[in-house]
Amino acid sequence: MNLVTISGPPSSGKTAVILKTAASLKDRGLKVGVVKFDCLHTDDDVLYAKAGIPVQKGLSGAMCPDHYFVSNIEEVVQWGRAEGFDLLISESAGLCNRCSPYVKEIKAICVIDNLSGVNTPKKIGPMLKSADIVAITKGDIVSQAEREVFASRVNMVNPKAIILHINGLTGQGSYELGTLLADNPREVETLVGEQLRFTMPSALCSYCLGETRIGESYQMGNVRKMNLEDNS
Amino acid sequence: MMSPEILGQRTIAEITGDYPFFSSFLKDNNLDVQGNETSSFSDFLSSLGEDFQEEKGIEPGQVMEQAASYIQQMLEFLGQEDQVRSLTILPGTDKSGTPEGFDRFTVRPGETVSIVGPTGSGKSSLLGDIEWVAQSDTPTGRQILINGxxxxxxxxxxxxxxxxxxxxxxxxxxxxxxxxEFVSLHAESRLVANPEEVVERVIEAANDLAGEQFSPEAPITSLSGGQSRALMIADTAILSRSPIILIDEIENAGIDRKKALSLLLTEEKIVLMATHDPILALMADRRIVIGNGGIVRVTQTTDEERALLGTLEELDQTLLGYRSRLRAGESLAPPKNKGE
Structure with missing residues (x-):
């Protein structure tokens, strides 16, 4: 089974892109499944089921969603293999703009939209910078100039990535993304022993363990303090 | 790299169209192509006959090879290796698998083609094929060639x-x-050599297209619909490197579309225009008719159709006149004769 990971900021159009791309792959006779990782709530599984795409959803709740992802992906891969998928797409939202649930040697796609502002590419960490393919959405509602500026900013932070423009409403560009996903598939039997492309943010402090009170005496473990400059 | 074999398969007219300096190559090699412009370069060379070939010391394979490297060198010399001189669409099939109704469609910079057909008939997939430079690897099966x-x-x-x-x-x-600021940002991202000058040119061109003038200090989000479109067109014409511009239904209000089109054409763009506006369609040299996901046919704008242009423009002017009177707060009733 071939596996790809797709991530991107909330509401960037990941699900719309995946729905259109999966439809084009199904037309080519590929069996596609999706696993949706989210934080508190998602109805996207209903959208996938409606489109006839087998789907699993995982809500991380009080846990960091990307830590949750990496703790569950192997089991999901085994589910996908048991279902007999040709391609399993993992979808997850990059909630803190830093994380990237990308695994080495597994195709990684970042979905980002033109409306998010030209400085956004600079603000997003490994999720954008270490992606193999960057899919830029919502190009139909901004000007050509803004599309070009945005794409060049993406190119600046990730010069190696293939940049595609995709319209999640009409599907323009999704067939092409499908080609990129289906080309040179890597047969994945297990992810055990594989490595993440980038470390996840570290945190283990009293707040991770349920502390709610504010104040230095309640802060234990991995705590980082802001450097407040003296402006007086 | 240019392949001599592919060059040989193209017609002499096509090659000269893409690379004007090819005619001097022919002349310098004592090859008189007059009357043979529509035959392929390799057919022409073979048709010269052995006597002629021997007499002039010409061997077709070698000539094609030389022509290919000459063109390559000239392009490098002119810094135009990446320039798009022609875009060719080879037919695929429509949604039902029926072959498309054309053989080979080539368009060059400075030409306008209109695209007509109902919504959902396949305009976006045509555009998608061009953008992806499809090689019979999309649902339509079309193939896109650049410079043949x-x-x-x-x-x-x-x-x-x-x-x-x-x-x-x-x-x-x-x-x-x-x-x-906006146009400068675009210019900066394009790494143009003389940003200030280009920015002024874009703003000037945009004001020339817009019905109402706007200042360089105006926030872009405050521009009217017509002003926004004028700025988008001027900016795309002058600052975008893309050789092909697709225009999707540009509305008539607040912008001089004829000027907009000629700006794009003087900037050496290939203009594809999805429109159902008869005036715009008549400004195009050719028309692609789309239906059921495929190209049904490609037609040439006829002289008979063009003759209509005057009438249509007059109607358009009348409507525009009413529009500006309304904007100026005037009455739409015809002016009364004095003394009545």
């Missing part, structure tokens, strides 16, 4: 070499910048 050849895959993936720029009615400016 299968293009390098960098046309698919490079951000600086995007084939198609799009302009449509639904597009908005979303950045919080004024006009000058």
């Amino acid at each position: 050849e299968v293009p390098d895959t960098s046309w698919r993936f490079s951000t600086s070499k995007k084939l198609v720029a799009q302009l449509s009615q639904n597009m908005n400016f979303v950045m919080d910048l004024n006009v000058r």
